[in-house]
Every structure is written in C-alpha cells, then in structure tokens.
Amino acid sequence: MTIKETQDIIIEEFSMFPDWMEKYEYLIELGKGLEPIEERGKQEKNLIKGCQSRVWLDAKYEDGKLVFKADSDAIITKGIVSLLVRVFSGRMPREILEADLTFLDTIGLKEHLSPTRANGLLAMIEQIRMYAVAAAAAK
Amino acid sequence: MNEPDIRAVFPALEQKVYGKPLVYLDNAATAQKPEKVIALLDEMNSGVNGNIHRAVHFLSVQCTERYEQARRVIKKYINAAHEHEIIFTSGTTASVNLLAYSFGQRYIRKGDRIVVTTQEHHSNIVPWQLLCERTGAVLEVWDIDDSGVLDPKKLEVILDKSGPAPKLLAMAHISNVLGLVNPVRDIIRIAHHYKVPVMIDGAQGIVHRRVDVQDLDADFYVFSGHKLYGPTGTGVLYGKEKYLEEMGPWQGGGDMIASVSLTNGTKYAPLPMKFEAGTANFIGAAALGAAVEFMDSMDELWLKEHEETLVSETVKKLSEIEGLTLYGTAGTYYGLSWEKIPLFSFSVEGAHPNDMALLLDKMGIAVRSGQLCAEPLVERLGQTALLRISFGVYNTLEELDYFAACLRKAVAMLR
Numbered sequence: 001m002t003i004k005e006t007q008d009i010i011i012e013e014f015s016m017f018p019d020w021m022e023k024y025e026y027l028i029e030l031g032k033g034l035e036p037i038e039e040r041g042k043q044e045k046n047l048i049k050g051c052q053s054r055v056w057l058d059a060k061y062e063d064g065k066l067v068f069k070a071d072s073d074a075i076i077t078k079g080i081v082s083l084l085v086r087v088f089s090g091r092m093p094r095e096i097l098e099a100d101l102t103f104l105d106t107i108g109l110k111e112h113l114s115p116t117r118a119n120g121l122l123a124m125i126e127q128i129r130m131y132a133v134a135a136a137a138a139k
Numbered sequence: 140m141n142e143p144d145i146r147a148v149f150p151a152l153e154q155k156v157y158g159k160p161l162v163y164l165d166n167a168a169t170a171q172k173p174e175k176v177i178a179l180l181d182e183m184n185s186g187v188n189g190n191i192h193r194a195v196h197f198l199s200v201q202c203t204e205r206y207e208q209a210r211r212v213i214k215k216y217i218n219a220a221h222e223h224e225i226i227f228t229s230g231t232t233a234s235v236n237l238l239a240y241s242f243g244q245r246y247i248r249k250g251d252r253i254v255v256t257t258q259e260h261h262s263n264i265v266p267w268q269l270l271c272e273r274t275g276a277v278l279e280v281w282d283i284d285d286s287g288v289l290d291p292k293k294l295e296v297i298l299d300k301s302g303p304a305p306k307l308l309a310m311a312h313i314s315n316v317l318g319l320v321n322p323v324r325d326i327i328r329i330a331h332h333y334k335v336p337v338m339i340d341g342a343q344g345i346v347h348r349r350v351d352v353q354d355l356d357a358d359f360y361v362f363s364g365h366k367l368y369g370p371t372g373t374g375v376l377y378g379k380e381k382y383l384e385e386m387g388p389w390q391g392g393g394d395m396i397a398s399v400s401l402t403n404g405t406k407y408a409p410l411p412m413k414f415e416a417g418t419a420n421f422i423g424a425a426a427l428g429a430a431v432e433f434m435d436s437m438d439e440l441w442l443k444e445h446e447e448t449l450v451s452e453t454v455k456k457l458s459e460i461e462g463l464t465l466y467g468t469a470g471t472y473y474g475l476s477w478e479k480i481p482l483f484s485f486s487v488e489g490a491h492p493n494d495m496a497l498l499l500d501k502m503g504i505a506v507r508s509g510q511l512c513a514e515p516l517v518e519r520l521g522q523t524a525l526l527r528i529s530f531g532v533y534n535t536l537e538e539l540d541y542f543a544a545c546l547r548k549a550v551a552m553l554r
Binding site: 020021024025028052053054073074075076077118119 | 157491492493494497498501508509523524552553
C-alpha cells in the first residue's frame, strides 16, 4: 500500500465522524491503542518538546525501510501521532521524501500542525523527513 | 454597572463557536472589549485621525487632545503624582523592555544584581536576561515555596547579602498562573528599606485590584491595555519622575526630541515624550483611556463580591473533580494575606491539559493550556503543562456550572 492509499483509508475512516466530539473520541481511542514505546525510546534525544504537549519519536532503519515508534504525553496528540506512524512507518526513505501529506487537512485536523500550536507534531513530521534524508544519503 | 447589564455591552459575548454559545474563560490572556471602547476605535479609525502633537490642523488637535486625555484618565486611575509619569507603550512587554534598556543603561553595571521571582511571566524574565547579557549583570531569583508564595525573609536574605544591594526588584503583582495577589505593598517596603527600587508587573494586577501607585510606593508599574478591556497594542509604563528624568531614551525618532542637529547633538524632549518615539498608537491609547473609564464606572462593591463568589464557587466545583490539583490557594502565609482572583491553573490526573483544552473548545469554552508563558514556574510546580481558566467582569455562575459539567465530560473521555 502506498502512502497515498493509506492516507485515503484514514480519510474514509474519519468521514464516518462528522461531529467533532466523535472525531476526538476516535483519536483518543487511537491514542490509547498506540503500541507503547519502550523506555529506551523515551530518552531525551527522542523528545520533541512543545509548549503544549511532548512527543517522542524513535526511528530504526532496517532492510531499506524506516520504522518509526512514537508517543506523546497528551492523548489526542498521541492519536494523531498514531496516524502519522501508520502513514510513514515501514516506508522507504524515498517514499517519505516524495509524500504529499494531505490527510490531516482533509479530516479537519490541519490546525494541529500550526507552528504556533507547539504540540510537537510539526516538529515530529520534520524529524521524520530528516531521518528519511539521512537514510537516503547513507545508501 | 452590574451583572444584569454588563454582558449586554460586550458584543463579543453574543457569538457562537461550533454552534455553541461562547463561554470565554481566557481573560488573563486577553479580555473582550465593551461597546464604548469599540465605538471610540471605530470613530477614530474612520475619521478622527490626524497625527498627534505636531500639526495645527483640526484632526491633529482632536487626536492630540484625546491622547492626552487618556493620559490624564490613567494618571488619575492609578493615582500617579504627575501626568508625565504615564508613558504609553505597546503593552507590558514593551514597558519591561523599555525599562530594561533605559534603566539598565543608566544604573546597571557589570556584577550588579537584578532580582526576579519564580512567579514571573516570560516577559518579566527575558528582558532582564538580555540586559544581563549586555552588561554582565546577574539575575537573582527569589524562589517561591511549595505553595507558590514568596517568603519575605528569603527576599531579605537576597537584599542583605554582603556587597552592594541589588539594583532592582522586578516582580508580578498577580501571577498569571497562580492568581494570587502578592502583598506588593509590604514587599516594596522591605525592598525600599534596603534602598532597592521595585518594578511591579501589573498585567494581571491592574485588572483585579484598584492600584494606587503612590500608596504602594512602586517605583515602576507596568500593564497592558488588552487585558483591561482595552485595545491590543497599548500599554503603560508608570515610573516615578525621579527615575524617568534620570533615565535616557530607549528608542530615537520623532516626537521624542526637543531639537535635532547633525553637528551639535540632539536634545531630547521632556517627559513623557522622551520615551514615546515615533507615531504613537494614539487611537489605541485613546481607547485605552475609554477602557479605564469603563473600569472606573463599575460598582466596586459589586465587582468585589462578584469576584469573591466566582472564586469560592470555582474552588468548590474544582474540588469535586477527582484527581484535580489546584495551584495557588488563598490564605495567610508568613503573616501576610494572599488573596485569590478568579484565575485558576490546575492539573487533572490522567488527563493532559492540552487534551482537555481541545475538548472544551469544541464545547464552546475558551481556556488556556500549556506552560502559560511561565515555563520556570510551571516547572517549579512539577508540571510540564497546566490548564487555566480566568474570569472577566462579565462571566457568570451559569457559565461556571456549564464549564464544570464540560470538564467532567472531557476528563471522563480522556481517562
């Protein structure tokens, strides 16, 4: 499945929740369901500090693919983190670098990526791209 | 003016967000404006507009008069000794920066000490850090205790250290996180005993307490217009004449000069214009005057009772929520009384402040979450983020009830 296809599936899932509360309930559910990051991954170097919430991002490069694990101290942020992991984890660096990230906009969560929101999500996406650039260069 | 009438003069309160009636509980960040302030802004923006102080034409004279009238209103409201002790700025942040620059240039040298407290908003920390970087001065911290209050004895230890006394104490009247009224009158007396001047950050203080700068004996008192039901981009630096006279200007430009020469040097204008370089936000300042008049017109007794009721009812409602910790409780500490304003920061076990704020927003409630522009304080309280609700003159007990019900719902969803 391509990044675009994964995004389309997420968009379809969210189309079932026209109401804001339901949308957030679903994000909370996703956040609670996200595979917990091991303590090793929660070290300082993986911490993305925001004014609002904090995000941890751990990356491994295996068999030409980047595998991401992530976490957040805020559950709604964590729900969005889980979506980003679903979209980006297990991809080749080139796929990540060429991806057009549109699904958050489509499902009405674009404001969560505002730089002034300072919830760590924008920095997380930048960090994912940095890992992809580094992995692509390492080849 | 009292409660039944007051909401009607704030048009912003009528709006709906996400189809729900707005419940605005972020007044410590910025307050909504009454009709009179909006009307004055509209009137001046759409016609009564001519640059102040210099020109002789009709509009210029009108605007100059309104600008200077606002200065008179504010002078009277805070009981300054002189009109020229009221300097218009763009807000608290600009006032502190002006002071850090001009006071710093005049009085601060390498090795000098400047004292702030752990309670401070970033805008009363960073300008002093910049001054320390420029001059080699040292920032010293008067730390809070675990209840968030300040022990005056600890201040005396700082003031009484061997060597020269600190050059300035800069501290909040009311912390924007704790909502506790620091007994600044007593604190200023202690500082003055050691001949240390005091700057009070009144961004929250001026909104919730009647300020008399002469009674406090504050050397400087700074505040913003937009938290006081006035326009954004306005603020005041009050300073004692003695200091303002001795301090040099901060910014150079028009309006702040007496004469300019390319060869014989430039002479500065007298106070207050020495500190008001360039075209001032004269429309904003005039509207700030209207906001202060609005505050002055309020029934003081009603307002006091209203705030006290909001405080006791909110404390009660919050205490009913399991796992909630409130930061900043009124009481007698160190023999001094610390009153609470209707501003509450708290954490709830199992629910992140950012998540609660997002859910409350969708229920129509505006609150603030995060580090509240006071990272050292939030960290000192052992937290990475807090949720804050802050009430204005127009908030009601019905809104409090709705908020409490919504908070319960949000917490239940998150746990």
